[in-house]
Amino acid sequence: MNPTGERPRSGYHHGDLRRALLDAGIALARDGGPDAVVLREATRRAGVVPNAAYRHFASRDALLQAVRAAALAELAMAMERELARRRTIASPGEAARTGLRAIGTAYLRFARTEPGLFRTAFAVPGEPETSDSPAMAGRSGLNPFQLLSAALDRMVEAGVLPAERRPAAEYLAWSAVHGLAMLVHERTARRMPRAQMRALEQRLLDMVEKGL
């Protein structure tokens, strides 16, 4: 009944209402996407009257932005985990390449396994991902976009990406992966067989590597 385990309420004051509202908002976004994060429902889950939210968030949109930042942070951490999962590779060139691939893989998996959070992170206008507010970042302090940039930098250093192709390369890589992610869970190809989908993801990452 009370999934996060906090007792219903201590007294007149809540204790940490901001956190409770944010958690409720994240849960709503997780299953239902951005439109599902509705202020009154969040307060209901926190066991509090609707207007109490306004002591912590200026508007429904402010809450939504906070949820979005949390979603981006989760994605960043998924990327960091995928990067860490690589075994140490022989050549530095290969290491750099698998780094980029890990970023893309984590992105696509996140879109698959957390469609609601994914849409909340990217289908809602707001502060651009390129800005570095720590709320959007993972443990490394980098947000998803910055993690991608770093991966590309390492490719240049390792000599597997010509320096003259480096500028703005994150936009190309991001575009391709993001487009497929949208395609995957939003529409068409929803009922494409799993194996075929994975193969398509690999081909896309190949295309990026080859075409960058």
Next chain:
Amino acid sequence: MNPTGERPRSGYHHGDLRRALLDAGIALARDGGPDAVVLREATRRAGVVPNAAYRHFASRDALLQAVRAAALAELAMAMERELARRRTIASPGEAARTGLRAIGTAYLRFARTEPGLFRTAFAVPGEPETSDSPAMAGRSGLNPFQLLSAALDRMVEAGVLPAERRPAAEYLAWSAVHGLAMLVHERTARRMPRAQMRALEQRLLDMVEKGL
């Protein structure tokens, strides 16, 4: 005051309310995106009481889907225009390549010049674009996705795309272009200089051509 030029109302009956509601919905989506197409406002513009809409659309979502179909049809026509604009080319291989490029160019321009309709077409779940309801199609009877497929088919016929790479290639091409389109007008890079943006679009299309 009455942009489409129809007189305010004849009598008790409207004449073509369905069309009027759809037009109003399209106008709302054009500046404001999917969330802006609100049923009551559409009826207001048609000079009719809110519930009248329910004689023509089962729900707000049904209206939204009709608007979405119209947006897809507009995109299809933009693609057809771009295809027709090509001068006749010497080699059939080159013709096939410029065909694919025209599709991508039209897509990116549509996202730029009609952001509201673009988001309505793609940021809202619904019948997949791969289905061929004529409401989503252009003059050729093909919808945007089918136009892309046809362009790829022509590349195989002309011998500029190996047949073994053809299957599912539309997903790769669509992903890249769609991702950039989202990136363009949704977030980051909104204030990127025009020339730089165009250059980026060209590089993306290069990447697709090379990496497909």
Next chain:
DNA sequence: GACGCAATGTATACACCGTCCACACGACGC
């Protein structure tokens, strides 16, 4: 040409939403 039915538009009402305002409670500093 009159009639009746089905299609279309109206009236009223409900639940839900975001948000504003005035007020109640209570933790913390003087």
Next chain:
DNA sequence: GCGTCGTGTGGACGGTGTATACATTGCGTC
């Protein structure tokens, strides 16, 4: 011990989508 200020409450307003019952009228049938 008391006042102040941060936090939660109560009530209200205008907006939305939608259900249900009613009014009007165009059109096919006799």
